[in-house]
Every structure is written in C-alpha cells, then in structure tokens.
Amino acid sequence: MSDATPMVRMAGVNKHFGALHVLRDIDLEVARGEVVVVLGPSGSGKSTLCRAINRLEPVDEGSIEIDGRPLPAEGRDLAALRSDVGMVFQQFNLFSHLTIMDNVTLAPIRVRGVSRSDAESEARVLLDRVGIGEQSGKYPAQLSGGQQQRVAIARALAMAPKVMLFDEPTSALDPEMVGEVVEVMADLARDDMTMVVVTHEMGFARRTAHRVVFMDDGEIVEDTTPESFFSRPATDRARDFLSKILTH
C-alpha cells in the first residue's frame, strides 16, 4: 500500500445497542504515523469507536479498513488482521495466570511462529523500553497498575503492530501512576507509531496528539488540531465539555 493510503479508514459506520444509537455515521481517517486523540463525555461512544476498529465490537453498517484492507468477518482472516493492530485496555487485561515474560511472548510464539528464544530476547528489549525489565518473572497481580499497563503496551508492541489502539489506558490508574504510562505513550508517538487514543488525559492530547476528535452522543462533533480544539472550540457541546473538565 502506498503512503497515501490511510492506516485506518471508517466510512458511514453505524452501531446500535438495542434502542441506543452509539455510533452515528462515523467517518474517520487516520494517516500513517498520525496520533489521533478521541475525547468526549462518558457514553459518547468513543470507546465503542475504538473497539470497532479491530472488530471487538461489530458494527451494523459502514466500512472499516486497516491499511487499505477491509475488516474481514469473524474467523482466521480477522485474527490475522487483529495481530497487526495493537490494543491497550482500560483494565490492562494481562493474562493473570502467565508471567510477565509469557504475557509478552505468547502471541509472537503462537500467532507469528517466532521461536521462544527470539521472542524472549525481543520481549526483554520491549520490557526494558517500558521500564519493567527487572520484573519479567513475576505475575501480573504482583505489579502496580502503572507497571501492568506498561507491560500491556509492551505485549501489544511485541507483535510489531501497524497501529495501536488505546481504550482509556489511564482511567483505571491511581493518579500518581498516570505519568509513567503517558510517558511511554508519548515515546511511542515520537517513534511515529500510528495511534488512536481514547483518553481523559488532556495533557497528552495537548502535547502529543496531531489531531483531536471530539465525540458526543455517538457523533463526531469536531475533528481539528489540539491547538484549535482547546483554545477555539467550534461548537457549544465542545465548549460545554471543556468547561466541565478544565475547571478542576
């Protein structure tokens, strides 16, 4: 695919949960190396949007493409496509019965067929990069939330993904641990990783994002630069949202 092909492309995407219309005519393109932060009040559909990109949430209509390839239906092809899309969850979701090392090497070994020794040396590099190098023999429950989330990022990176999805990666963390995770994410952005980040971290959105997408009630209401979103929001809904979070 040429560099002009967007890494993620959503067109006319709609989704309902029963009577609730959670995604309304979503059109979104994310270019290669671009960092897009998705903001919005809770219940605005931003998590659902993020999860729709690798089909953890199937959508009712519309098309979604990753690197020019439409998302396949459930099955082997979808699994292959997901292996190229890293995902980091609010609740970390590290495999609780496996050591940190096994968490990071499982998918490279089982999905990519990498040898255990290669997977482990790659894992050590990644764990060092996120500052967990010393803890690789421990179990997830023995680490703090911030450490677990950094391992979760390393686990996703071990698959050498084309794009990383972050679904509220700092929302379940104690405040003093937010910084260490945001730092790892900023580091990834500097290395030109394509990222879609659903977050409440306004600092990250201001400093690191190339674009801010503001959602409300299942719709994309604004899609602009962080600078213009935070200083000159174009809609009342965005102004209302910003006044609520920035007064604290």
Add this chain to the structure above:
Amino acid sequence: MSVLLDNLDDFLSRFGVTLGLFVLSGVASMILGTLLAAMRVSPVPAMRTVGTGYVTLLRNTPLTLVLFFFALGFTKLFFYLPFFLLAVVGLSLYTAAFVCETVRGGISTVPAGQSEAARALGLGFTQTLSLIVLPQAIRSVVPPLTSVQIALLKNTTVAAGFSVVEAGGFYRVVNEQGGSTLVALLWVALGFVILVVPLTAVQRRLEKRWSVAR
C-alpha cells in the same frame, strides 16, 4: 482384624481394581468433560447443542442405569469388551457431564477482558480457549472438581454390581465365609478414606500454588 488379615490378598487386589477404575475414568472424564465445556461455549450453535444434550442426558440418568446399559446392552449391540473396560467407559461418560458443568462454571468466572485481550492479539477461538480461558477456569474450580473426582472414586463401587471385582464387593466374600459383613464394610470404608486423603492433599497443593496468580 482377622476378617482383614484372612482375606488380605483379596482385599488388596479389589482395591487395586478400584484404583484402576478411578484413575482411568478420572483422566478420561477430565479430558472429555473439558472438551464438552469447550463445546458448550463454542460460537458454533451445533456444538453447543451437542454439549447441552450430552449433559442433560448423562447428568439426569442414574449411574446404575448407565452401567446397566454398558454391562448388558453394549456387548449385544456392538462388540465384546471386558466388564472392567465397560465400567471405565460408563463411569467416564457419566462423570464427564459433571466435569463439564464444573469447568463451564469456571469459564464464567474468567473476566471477558482476558479473552478480548487474546483475540486482540490475533489468537483464534481455540487458542484463546486453550491457552487463556481454560487454564484460568480450571484454576478457579479446583475444589469442586476434586469433589467430582471423589464422587467418582466412590461411584466405582456401583461397578461391583456388574461383576467387576472391586472393593465394594469385599463384604460378600467375607459373608460367604461366615465372617462379619459389618466389619468387612468398615475395613472397606477405611480403605476409601485412605484413598481420598491424598486427593484432598493434591487439591490443597494446587490451590496454594495457583493462588499467586490471582
């Protein structure tokens, strides 16, 4: 004491058969029960139907009837097998239904985020189930699974009614010799207690070892 000592060889060989029935049926029921549990959570409706049907049929049938079928019907309908193997098959099929339901209960305790994370990494349904969900599910149901296996150990005595020479039939030997049936039964009970104690010890060890990961 003489009831035991006079018949020690018979007593021990009968418990040997009991142990054989238990170990073979235990392993087979764990494997089959886990496969059935996997079928019951499968995305394929036909697999779920087969799993549900199996459990409904076997769990609701008295063990005696299941063994009757294998002792009397199987050889007539299909081919000859020794009673010992027929008993193993019957006990395994019966116990697998209970293992299945216990493991399925364990699967429901594994947070949805675990399988979402696995699928997001590109693991397929079978890999997600076998590498992530089942290992955690089985860890969480060690005590009830042990109970199912202890019940199996005691259920082996039902096979005595079908010409399998195992511990439950020991009292009849003693009775024929004019010895005390009651004393014979007490010795058999003690034998079963001795067999169950190590199972309980294994349960405690597994619980302790796996508690770290939670």
